Amino acid sequence: MDENIKTEVLEAVQPVLSFWAQRRYLLLIAISVAIAMFLVSVSMALYNSSGAAQLDLSRPGYSAVTSQAIKNDSNFANYPDTGTLDKASIDEFRALYDAQAAKAKAVDAFSGDPLSPTALEISAPATAGPAH
Amino acid sequence: MTKAKAVVIILGAIILGCTATISVALAQSAPMTDAQITQIKTSCLSVKDTLAQLHANDALLRVNRGQMYESMATKLMTRFNNRVDSNHLNSKYLVAVTQDYRAALTIFRTDYQIYEESLSSALKIDCTKEPVSFYDAVADARTKRAQVHSDVIKLHQYIDQYKTAFDEFVTGLMNFTGSGN
Numbered sequence: 001m002d003e004n005i006k007t008e009v010l011e012a013v014q015p016v017l018s019f020w021a022q023r024r025y026l027l028l029i030a031i032s033v034a035i036a037m038f039l040v041s042v043s044m045a046l047y048n049s050s051g052a053a054q055l056d057l058s059r060p061g062y063s064a065v066t067s068q069a070i071k072n073d074s075n076f077a078n079y080p081d082t083g084t085l086d087k088a089s090i091d092e093f094r095a096l097y098d099a100q101a102a103k104a105k106a107v108d109a110f111s112g113d114p115l116s117p118t119a120l121e122i123s124a125p126a127t128a129g130p131a132h
Numbered sequence: 133m134t135k136a137k138a139v140v141i142i143l144g145a146i147i148l149g150c151t152a153t154i155s156v157a158l159a160q161s162a163p164m165t166d167a168q169i170t171q172i173k174t175s176c177l178s179v180k181d182t183l184a185q186l187h188a189n190d191a192l193l194r195v196n197r198g199q200m201y202e203s204m205a206t207k208l209m210t211r212f213n214n215r216v217d218s219n220h221l222n223s224k225y226l227v228a229v230t231q232d233y234r235a236a237l238t239i240f241r242t243d244y245q246i247y248e249e250s251l252s253s254a255l256k257i258d259c260t261k262e263p264v265s266f267y268d269a270v271a272d273a274r275t276k277r278a279q280v281h282s283d284v285i286k287l288h289q290y291i292d293q294y295k296t297a298f299d300e301f302v303t304g305l306m307n308f309t310g311s312g313n
Binding site (some may be wrong): 069081094 | 200219281
Protein backbone atom coordinates (compact mmCIF):
# COMPACT_ATOMS: atom_id res chain seq x y z
CA MET A 1 0.00 0.00 0.00
CA ASP A 2 2.81 2.41 0.97
CA GLU A 3 4.73 1.45 -2.13
CA ASN A 4 1.76 2.36 -4.35
CA ILE A 5 1.49 5.78 -2.74
CA LYS A 6 5.24 6.32 -3.17
CA THR A 7 5.06 5.49 -6.87
CA GLU A 8 2.09 7.78 -7.42
CA VAL A 9 3.85 10.65 -5.64
CA LEU A 10 7.02 10.14 -7.67
CA GLU A 11 5.08 10.12 -10.96
CA ALA A 12 3.33 13.33 -9.94
CA VAL A 13 6.59 15.10 -9.01
CA GLN A 14 8.72 14.00 -12.01
CA PRO A 15 8.27 16.21 -15.10
CA VAL A 16 6.98 14.56 -18.25
CA LEU A 17 9.88 14.44 -20.71
CA SER A 18 9.34 14.68 -24.46
CA PHE A 19 10.61 12.05 -26.93
CA TRP A 20 13.79 14.01 -27.79
CA ALA A 21 14.40 15.06 -24.20
CA GLN A 22 14.44 11.44 -23.20
CA ARG A 23 17.06 10.77 -25.89
CA ARG A 24 19.10 13.92 -25.40
CA TYR A 25 22.45 12.15 -24.94
CA LEU A 26 21.93 10.16 -28.09
CA LEU A 27 21.02 13.41 -29.86
CA LEU A 28 24.14 15.11 -28.52
CA ILE A 29 26.35 12.31 -29.84
CA ALA A 30 24.61 12.27 -33.24
CA ILE A 31 24.94 16.06 -33.66
CA SER A 32 28.61 15.93 -32.59
CA VAL A 33 29.33 13.19 -35.14
CA ALA A 34 27.49 15.14 -37.87
CA ILE A 35 29.47 18.33 -37.11
CA ALA A 36 32.75 16.38 -37.08
CA MET A 37 31.91 14.76 -40.44
CA PHE A 38 31.03 18.14 -41.94
CA LEU A 39 34.29 19.71 -40.74
CA VAL A 40 36.32 16.75 -42.03
CA SER A 41 34.61 17.07 -45.43
CA VAL A 42 35.45 20.80 -45.57
CA SER A 43 39.08 20.19 -44.60
CA MET A 44 39.43 17.36 -47.14
CA ALA A 45 38.00 19.61 -49.86
CA LEU A 46 40.49 22.34 -48.91
CA TYR A 47 43.33 19.79 -48.77
CA ASN A 48 42.58 18.65 -52.30
CA SER A 49 41.74 21.99 -53.89
CA SER A 50 44.63 23.97 -52.37
CA GLY A 51 47.33 21.76 -53.87
CA ALA A 52 48.47 20.55 -50.45
CA ALA A 53 47.59 16.99 -51.45
CA GLN A 54 50.16 17.13 -54.25
CA LEU A 55 52.89 18.16 -51.80
CA ASP A 56 52.01 15.57 -49.18
CA LEU A 57 54.61 12.85 -49.52
CA SER A 58 53.21 10.96 -46.52
CA ARG A 59 50.36 9.69 -48.71
CA PRO A 60 50.27 6.00 -49.65
CA GLY A 61 52.44 5.30 -52.68
CA TYR A 62 55.08 7.88 -51.84
CA SER A 63 56.86 6.00 -49.07
CA ALA A 64 59.78 5.16 -51.39
CA VAL A 65 60.59 8.83 -52.02
CA THR A 66 59.62 10.41 -48.68
CA SER A 67 63.16 10.13 -47.31
CA GLN A 68 64.56 11.99 -50.34
CA ALA A 69 62.53 15.12 -49.73
CA ILE A 70 64.54 18.14 -48.62
CA LYS A 71 63.17 18.87 -45.16
CA ASN A 72 65.54 21.66 -44.21
CA ASP A 73 66.87 24.25 -46.64
CA SER A 74 69.13 25.96 -44.10
CA ASN A 75 71.93 25.79 -46.70
CA PHE A 76 69.98 28.41 -48.62
CA ALA A 77 71.07 31.59 -46.84
CA ASN A 78 68.75 34.55 -46.38
CA TYR A 79 70.15 37.75 -47.84
CA PRO A 80 69.84 40.55 -45.24
CA ASP A 81 67.17 43.00 -46.40
CA THR A 82 68.46 45.92 -44.33
CA GLY A 83 71.74 47.82 -44.28
CA THR A 84 73.69 49.99 -46.66
CA LEU A 85 74.22 48.94 -50.24
CA ASP A 86 77.95 49.04 -50.81
CA LYS A 87 80.38 46.97 -52.87
CA ALA A 88 80.70 44.31 -50.17
CA SER A 89 76.93 43.80 -49.86
CA ILE A 90 76.55 43.68 -53.64
CA ASP A 91 79.34 41.13 -53.94
CA GLU A 92 77.73 39.09 -51.17
CA PHE A 93 74.41 39.05 -53.01
CA ARG A 94 76.08 38.19 -56.32
CA ALA A 95 77.87 35.21 -54.76
CA LEU A 96 74.69 33.98 -53.06
CA TYR A 97 72.53 34.46 -56.14
CA ASP A 98 74.97 32.84 -58.56
CA ALA A 99 75.35 29.78 -56.33
CA GLN A 100 71.61 29.28 -55.81
CA ALA A 101 70.73 30.08 -59.43
CA ALA A 102 73.19 27.42 -60.57
CA LYS A 103 71.55 24.91 -58.21
CA ALA A 104 68.05 25.88 -59.33
CA LYS A 105 68.93 25.50 -63.00
CA ALA A 106 71.03 22.37 -62.54
CA VAL A 107 68.00 20.12 -62.85
CA ASP A 108 65.86 20.28 -65.96
CA ALA A 109 62.79 19.15 -64.04
CA PHE A 110 59.95 17.36 -65.84
CA SER A 111 62.00 17.05 -69.00
CA GLY A 112 62.00 14.00 -71.23
CA ASP A 113 58.92 12.18 -72.36
CA PRO A 114 58.34 9.26 -69.99
CA LEU A 115 54.62 9.17 -70.79
CA SER A 116 55.06 8.63 -74.51
CA PRO A 117 53.60 5.35 -75.84
CA THR A 118 57.10 4.30 -76.89
CA ALA A 119 58.56 4.88 -73.42
CA LEU A 120 55.65 3.03 -71.81
CA GLU A 121 55.90 0.30 -74.47
CA ILE A 122 52.24 0.63 -75.43
CA SER A 123 52.81 1.86 -78.96
CA ALA A 124 51.66 -0.29 -81.85
CA PRO A 125 54.11 -3.01 -82.89
CA ALA A 126 55.79 -2.30 -86.23
CA THR A 127 54.04 -5.20 -87.94
CA ALA A 128 50.55 -4.33 -86.71
CA GLY A 129 47.86 -3.39 -89.15
CA PRO A 130 45.08 -0.84 -88.67
CA ALA A 131 42.07 -1.62 -86.50
CA HIS A 132 39.07 -3.16 -88.15
CA MET B 133 33.57 48.75 -94.32
CA THR B 134 33.91 48.59 -90.53
CA LYS B 135 31.15 45.96 -90.38
CA ALA B 136 32.87 43.89 -93.04
CA LYS B 137 36.13 44.03 -91.09
CA ALA B 138 34.34 42.97 -87.90
CA VAL B 139 32.70 40.04 -89.72
CA VAL B 140 36.07 38.94 -91.14
CA ILE B 141 37.69 39.12 -87.69
CA ILE B 142 34.84 37.15 -86.05
CA LEU B 143 34.91 34.53 -88.81
CA GLY B 144 38.68 34.24 -88.48
CA ALA B 145 38.38 33.77 -84.72
CA ILE B 146 35.69 31.11 -85.17
CA ILE B 147 37.79 29.22 -87.75
CA LEU B 148 40.88 29.39 -85.51
CA GLY B 149 38.88 28.20 -82.50
CA CYS B 150 37.34 25.32 -84.44
CA THR B 151 40.73 24.30 -85.83
CA ALA B 152 42.27 24.27 -82.36
CA THR B 153 39.36 22.27 -80.89
CA ILE B 154 39.44 19.75 -83.73
CA SER B 155 43.21 19.33 -83.53
CA VAL B 156 43.03 18.76 -79.74
CA ALA B 157 40.20 16.26 -80.22
CA LEU B 158 42.14 14.46 -82.95
CA ALA B 159 45.28 14.37 -80.82
CA GLN B 160 43.34 12.88 -77.91
CA SER B 161 41.56 10.26 -79.95
CA ALA B 162 44.50 9.11 -82.05
CA PRO B 163 43.52 5.96 -83.97
CA MET B 164 44.51 2.85 -82.11
CA THR B 165 45.23 -0.49 -83.66
CA ASP B 166 43.93 -3.82 -82.38
CA ALA B 167 47.52 -4.82 -81.72
CA GLN B 168 48.02 -1.70 -79.62
CA ILE B 169 44.88 -2.41 -77.58
CA THR B 170 46.10 -5.96 -76.98
CA GLN B 171 49.54 -4.60 -76.09
CA ILE B 172 48.01 -2.27 -73.45
CA LYS B 173 45.93 -5.09 -71.97
CA THR B 174 48.92 -7.44 -71.84
CA SER B 175 51.38 -4.98 -70.31
CA CYS B 176 48.76 -3.27 -68.14
CA LEU B 177 50.36 -4.15 -64.82
CA SER B 178 53.90 -3.17 -65.79
CA VAL B 179 52.69 0.12 -67.35
CA LYS B 180 50.74 0.97 -64.22
CA ASP B 181 53.78 0.19 -62.12
CA THR B 182 55.90 2.52 -64.27
CA LEU B 183 53.26 5.24 -63.99
CA ALA B 184 53.09 4.84 -60.19
CA GLN B 185 56.87 5.22 -59.98
CA LEU B 186 56.78 8.30 -62.20
CA HIS B 187 53.94 9.69 -60.08
CA ALA B 188 56.01 9.37 -56.90
CA ASN B 189 59.23 10.68 -58.50
CA ASP B 190 57.46 13.69 -59.98
CA ALA B 191 55.89 14.46 -56.59
CA LEU B 192 59.36 14.44 -55.04
CA LEU B 193 60.64 16.65 -57.85
CA ARG B 194 57.75 19.07 -57.31
CA VAL B 195 58.43 19.30 -53.56
CA ASN B 196 62.20 19.77 -53.85
CA ARG B 197 62.28 22.04 -56.92
CA GLY B 198 59.27 24.01 -55.70
CA GLN B 199 61.06 24.71 -52.43
CA MET B 200 64.15 25.85 -54.33
CA TYR B 201 62.18 28.16 -56.65
CA GLU B 202 60.22 29.58 -53.71
CA SER B 203 63.44 30.31 -51.79
CA MET B 204 64.92 32.12 -54.82
CA ALA B 205 62.04 34.60 -54.56
CA THR B 206 61.65 34.91 -50.79
CA LYS B 207 65.26 34.61 -49.62
CA LEU B 208 67.07 36.45 -52.40
CA MET B 209 65.03 38.48 -54.91
CA THR B 210 62.49 40.10 -52.56
CA ARG B 211 65.09 40.71 -49.87
CA PHE B 212 67.51 42.39 -52.28
CA ASN B 213 64.66 44.52 -53.69
CA ASN B 214 63.75 45.61 -50.15
CA ARG B 215 67.35 46.53 -49.45
CA VAL B 216 67.57 48.57 -52.65
CA ASP B 217 64.31 50.27 -51.75
CA SER B 218 65.38 51.00 -48.16
CA ASN B 219 68.46 52.74 -49.59
CA HIS B 220 66.14 54.96 -51.66
CA LEU B 221 67.42 53.57 -54.94
CA ASN B 222 65.35 52.64 -57.96
CA SER B 223 64.35 48.96 -57.75
CA LYS B 224 61.57 49.20 -60.35
CA TYR B 225 63.01 46.77 -62.91
CA LEU B 226 64.15 44.30 -60.26
CA VAL B 227 60.66 44.36 -58.71
CA ALA B 228 59.05 43.88 -62.14
CA VAL B 229 61.17 40.78 -62.84
CA THR B 230 60.42 39.43 -59.34
CA GLN B 231 56.70 39.87 -59.93
CA ASP B 232 56.95 38.05 -63.26
CA TYR B 233 58.92 35.29 -61.57
CA ARG B 234 56.30 34.94 -58.83
CA ALA B 235 53.51 34.82 -61.42
CA ALA B 236 55.41 32.08 -63.30
CA LEU B 237 55.83 30.21 -60.01
CA THR B 238 52.07 30.34 -59.39
CA ILE B 239 51.43 29.00 -62.90
CA PHE B 240 53.97 26.23 -62.27
CA ARG B 241 52.13 25.22 -59.07
CA THR B 242 48.74 25.23 -60.79
CA ASP B 243 49.96 23.33 -63.85
CA TYR B 244 51.63 20.71 -61.67
CA GLN B 245 48.38 20.24 -59.73
CA ILE B 246 46.47 19.80 -63.01
CA TYR B 247 49.08 17.30 -64.26
CA GLU B 248 49.05 15.33 -61.00
CA GLU B 249 45.26 15.08 -61.05
CA SER B 250 45.40 13.93 -64.65
CA LEU B 251 48.01 11.26 -63.92
CA SER B 252 46.06 10.11 -60.84
CA SER B 253 42.94 9.73 -63.00
CA ALA B 254 44.91 7.64 -65.51
CA LEU B 255 46.18 5.42 -62.69
CA LYS B 256 42.61 4.79 -61.52
CA ILE B 257 41.53 3.41 -64.90
CA ASP B 258 41.54 -0.37 -65.26
CA CYS B 259 43.62 -0.76 -68.42
CA THR B 260 42.61 -4.40 -68.90
CA LYS B 261 38.95 -3.36 -69.21
CA GLU B 262 39.25 0.15 -70.67
CA PRO B 263 42.50 0.26 -72.71
CA VAL B 264 41.35 3.10 -74.97
CA SER B 265 40.29 5.34 -72.05
CA PHE B 266 43.57 4.53 -70.34
CA TYR B 267 45.57 5.43 -73.46
CA ASP B 268 43.71 8.74 -73.79
CA ALA B 269 44.19 9.54 -70.09
CA VAL B 270 47.93 8.88 -70.37
CA ALA B 271 48.09 11.06 -73.51
CA ASP B 272 46.32 13.84 -71.60
CA ALA B 273 48.74 13.54 -68.67
CA ARG B 274 51.64 13.61 -71.15
CA THR B 275 50.47 16.97 -72.58
CA LYS B 276 50.07 18.40 -69.08
CA ARG B 277 53.52 17.19 -68.02
CA ALA B 278 55.02 18.92 -71.04
CA GLN B 279 53.30 22.11 -69.88
CA VAL B 280 54.92 21.78 -66.43
CA HIS B 281 58.32 21.40 -68.12
CA SER B 282 57.65 24.52 -70.14
CA ASP B 283 56.85 26.36 -66.85
CA VAL B 284 60.18 25.20 -65.42
CA ILE B 285 62.00 26.60 -68.47
CA LYS B 286 60.22 29.94 -67.98
CA LEU B 287 61.27 30.02 -64.32
CA HIS B 288 64.89 29.43 -65.34
CA GLN B 289 64.59 32.28 -67.85
CA TYR B 290 63.30 34.61 -65.13
CA ILE B 291 66.20 33.60 -62.87
CA ASP B 292 68.58 34.67 -65.66
CA GLN B 293 66.54 37.81 -66.30
CA TYR B 294 66.82 38.83 -62.65
CA LYS B 295 70.58 38.40 -62.85
CA THR B 296 70.68 40.66 -65.91
CA ALA B 297 68.53 43.23 -64.09
CA PHE B 298 70.83 43.00 -61.08
CA ASP B 299 73.94 43.53 -63.24
CA GLU B 300 72.32 46.53 -64.91
CA PHE B 301 71.38 47.92 -61.52
CA VAL B 302 74.94 47.51 -60.25
CA THR B 303 76.38 49.17 -63.38
CA GLY B 304 73.96 52.08 -62.93
CA LEU B 305 74.83 52.35 -59.24
CA MET B 306 78.58 52.34 -59.94
CA ASN B 307 78.17 55.02 -62.62
CA PHE B 308 76.06 57.09 -60.21
CA THR B 309 78.56 56.68 -57.39
CA GLY B 310 81.44 57.41 -59.78
CA SER B 311 79.77 60.57 -61.11
CA GLY B 312 78.94 61.63 -57.55
CA ASN B 313 82.64 61.54 -56.55
